[in-house]
Amino acid sequence: MEIYQAKLMVLHAAYLIDSGADFKSEVSMAKHFVANMLGRVIDRSIQVHGALGYSTDTPLAHMFQHARWARFADGADEIHQMRIAQRTIGAYRDHGSTRTATGNLPI
Template structure:
């Protein structure tokens, strides 16, 4: 099934205009037009992006998800935990990429008795990556703990901060891991290239970096203006 978020009362308060409606995929008028290629991949399942059309689609009122006008609230209720979940997944990708980078660095010989791990640049990347992953992990734990104690609204700044910070760390670690592996890193013999393509969207979905930074900065500055 698909979940449609649509305006059902254009005259209501701006946060009460939209509702969420369940539409079974075999409903007459619903068409899955195509899978859209993203960063060179069509993907499937959770990795897919689809173009769909609705032509005179009708479903019973019982397909309303929650109350009429609750679409925005439902979406917002999901976003806090969803963003934390994304960040947790990104830490997992960072850890795996870091492990691959370190293993390759100590095994790739440049000359007899000399490996990539002996290079200062590689050592810097490893140290920086370890510190950044650890910092990101603690930020995620802190945000999740605050949400559990006080709710998603109280933790909204913490969640916004981990969203843009962890996405940035993810891309840094992936880039270093790919660069360390050289031409091998560009291939799909390793998962790094796939993550590099697929996870670039981390800085966009569930709110782009710029929006989260703006939201955090705006609320911080409000405290100094009052």
């Protein structure tokens, strides 16, 4: 389910980019969510495989190392969260609503 959520977030951000809409918050949300989801999915895979999953006999240990790197490769989680918060607060200040900072989705 998390992989599906990540895919939808990336597709939505790509749609906004293609349509010329403001996409910065959605890209930050997708980067943050996808990188963290990657770590969670691989961690569960290692758990299922037990000690073998953490050994070099499977690619999971290398994947886990890569997943950790993915969380700060394009900016740390905290940077993305801070930017999302700044844009959301700015949208509320400028428009009286956070709707523009949440993809104009009816909430």
